Amino acid sequence: EVQLVESGGGLVQPGGSLGLSCAVSGFTFSRYWMSWVRQAPGKGLEWVANIKEDGSDKYYVDSVKGRFTISRDNAKKSLYLQMNSLRAEDTAVYYCTRDQDSNSDAFDVWGQGTMVTVSS
Amino acid sequence: DVVMTQSPLSLPVTLGQPASISCRSSQSLVYSDGNSYLNWFQQRPGQSPRRLIYKVSKRDSGVPDRFSGSGSGTEFTLKISRVEAEDVGVYYCMQGTHWPPRTFGQGTKVEIK
Numbered sequence: 654e655v656q657l658v659e660s661g662g663g664l665v666q667p668g669g670s671l672g673l674s675c676a677v678s679g680f681t682f683s684r685y686w687m688s689w690v691r692q693a694p695g696k697g698l699e700w701v702a703n704i705k706e707d708g709s710d711k712y713y714v715d716s717v718k719g720r721f722t723i724s725r726d727n728a729k730k731s732l733y734l735q736m737n738s739l740r741a742e743d744t745a746v747y748y749c750t751r752d753q754d755s756n757s758d759a760f761d762v763w764g765q766g767t768m769v770t771v772s773s
Numbered sequence: 774d775v776v777m778t779q780s781p782l783s784l785p786v787t788l789g790q791p792a793s794i795s796c797r798s799s800q801s802l803v804y805s806d807g808n809s810y811l812n813w814f815q816q817r818p819g820q821s822p823r824r825l826i827y828k829v830s831k832r833d834s835g836v837p838d839r840f841s842g843s844g845s846g847t848e849f850t851l852k853i854s855r856v857e858a859e860d861v862g863v864y865y866c867m868q869g870t871h872w873p874p875r876t877f878g879q880g881t882k883v884e885i886k
Contacts, residue, residue: 688875690822697863697865697877697878697879697880698814698816698822698865698867698877698880699877700872700873700874700875700876700877703873703875712872712873712874713873714873714874715874748821748822753869758810758812758827758828758869759810759812759867759869759875760812760814760822760824760867761824761827761833763821763822763823764821765821766821
């Protein structure tokens with residue numbers, strides 16, 4: 654069974670840091686781009702960042718550039734998101750999602766999400 | 774960035790009746806390979822999003838055939854032929870042609886009258 658399981662969410666003060674993880678199982682992780690997508694409370698979906706199969710390319714939405722870093726460990730079948738200089742507007746559920754590969758389109762599999770709350 | 778605009782944002786429907794959601798992109802979604810990378814997602818209350826449709830009209834595995842996608846260029850539509858109670862939720866379109874960034878529509882909330 655294909656599964657994505659996020660962890661690491663929680664409450665953090667403005668200006669603080671938090672690291673998210675996504676453990677993957679049920680498919681060949683190293684074949685796929687991977688993405689983080691977030692959803693602020695009561696709001697829509699926003700793509701945050703993605704990373705190429707081998708980690709050589711990374712892209713970010715403008716609002717997190719310079720503050721967030723996406724990474725992966727193919728041996729551990731894990732995706733990560735390091736979030737620094739957090740702001741109140743970063744409060745959201747963060748979803749790990751399978752992005753594209755050579756044969757499939759983006760976002761066909763999603764995790765259950767992990768909540769990040771930035772507040773003093 | 775490509776802006777995705779959905780309408781309506783709220784859609785009350787009667788059980789068993791059809792429903793239609795429109796999605797417009799600020800530029801053509803035709804990629805150099807001839808495909809248009811337009812996806813539709815369903816998010817039921819309290820759940821993670823689920824992809825229903827990819828490449829405009831291809832249904833994902835397990836998606837009921839009452840869901841269909843159509844369109845081309847900058848205009849796309851998701852149709853539900855006969856709405857069932859389990860279809861309640863928010864529906865999003867998303868473009869995967871011109872990225873980064875991948876961009877979503879605002880979402881359309883489908884509810885039962």
